[in-house]
Amino acid sequence: MAAGGRGGNATVTGSITYPESGLQGSPCSSVSVKVTEGNSAALGSGEVKQSRKNTCSYTVGNLPDGAELKVELVVDAGLKCASGAAPTASPEPTTVNIGRFGAKVISYKLACG
Numbered sequence: 001m002a003a004g005g006r007g008g009n010a011t012v013t014g015s016i017t018y019p020e021s022g023l024q025g026s027p028c029s030s031v032s033v034k035v036t037e038g039n040s041a042a043l044g045s046g047e048v049k050q051s052r053k054n055t056c057s058y059t060v061g062n063l064p065d066g067a068e069l070k071v072e073l074v075v076d077a078g079l080k081c082a083s084g085a086a087p088t089a090s091p092e093p094t095t096v097n098i099g100r101f102g103a104k105v106i107s108y109k110l111a112c113g
Contacts, residue, residue, distance in 0.1 A: 007044075008064035010098035012071050016048070016056040018110040026076075027110060028056035029031045031078035031089075035060050036070050043069070064098040073108045081112035 012035060018027040026052045035043045046060035063069060072093035081087050087110040096104045 005034055005063045005106045008067075009066040010063040010069075011059060011061045011103040012044075012063065012069075012098070012106060013059045013103055014057070014105045014107040015051065016054070016058060016073065017112065018054055018087070019053050019112055020113045023087060023110070024082065025076075025078065025079040027079060030076040031056065031072045031110070032076075033058045033060050033108075034065055034072050034074050037064065037072055051065050061105050063098065063113070065102065068095055068097055070095050071104075075110070083113055084113065 012033065016027070016031055028048055031048055032113065039041060044060040044063040046058060048056050048058040049050050051057040071091050073089040075087060075089055079087060090109050094106060098104050
């Protein structure tokens with residue numbers, strides 16, 4: 001259950017696109033989508049899985065509805081570009097407010113150099 005017992009029925013979902021080559025590691029198992037409210041611990045229950053070529057899909061459910069939620073892509077330190085640098089993720093963390101039984105779609109992109 002979420003911190004403070006604030007579960008809900010809102011969902012954030014979308015895709016994470018990554019470069020066809022140049023990444024060292026498995027992108028779909030090296031990223032997660034973190035949803036927080038204020039300074040709380042991560043909310044909801046999330047899953048990232050390989051979908052099609054160069055793309056992962058994710059869903060974070062059981063989120064509180066009607067709240068200002070910050071959604072951000074978290075990249076594991078082990079995922080590196082061929083140059084050794086960490087890949088950049090876009091867009092920046094986003095604040096959303098999702099209605100009851102609603103879903104917000106946010107798609108991310110990982111890039112190297």
